[in-house]
Amino acid sequence: MVRCEHCNTGYSAGNGCFGCGHDLGRGLEALSPAWRRRFALIEQAGGPTFEKIRTLPLRERFRAAFNVWALFFGPFYFMAKGMWKRAITLTVALIGSNFAVNVILAAMGAPEGAADAAFHAGGPVTFAAVCNLAYYKAKVLGDWGWW
Template sequence: MTDLRGYDELPRSWQERFAFFDRYGLPNSSPESREAYRALSFGSKMRLNANVLGFLFGPIYFFVKGMWRKGLVLLLLAIGLAAIVIGAGAPDLIDRAASFVVPALAMTTANYAYYLHVVKGSQSWNIFEGLGRR
């Protein structure tokens, strides 16, 4: 993960993530990426797969990063999920668990979505773009 050219204007953490995605694709998408991912430290694995700001701010984080389409999908998903939980009169435990669904989606998809947005010029509405098996 030392090849950082082409991302000079980005902060170092984004440069490292983008270099990994450029070289290997998503972690566990191929045998090579799986081995490279296993060789990373725990902290590097967390920085590659999780985005704390995405978790804390959800759709707003996507809007700020310029991925407004995906942010809008997350916002509508949050509203729809809240309407279902409230409308069904779900118990408190289910209500609390459901409140973590959208932040968890934002946290786990933000890094690769931003890579696709910046490097590949993606304008997709699909929050899961590129995350499926190849």
């Protein structure tokens, strides 16, 4: 990791500073301070792999890996951030897995819709847990793909 010459915050080479916004590429200078802080935490956690996430305090882990806005607004928040492909992919995956689990449970004799409650809670949590990393991949790594 390279250090910014203006504020001494770490940043990835070629991407720019998450602390002060100096020399940012790919439009990162337009990010809010909160997003720059989240991206810096993701960098400290080891980037997209989160291999060093345990080195962060629990509160910082939560900030790096969980997004409350995505919890409440799910695919709409993703689309507002320009990640419509990921919104579609996650929505279809959640609906498909809900259907599959309900079919399996029905075959086992469980009442109809037995898995629905878990998916009603699990869907928003999935969007919240994926959002920060997905936005990091999009803005920093240029990965605007489907997954």
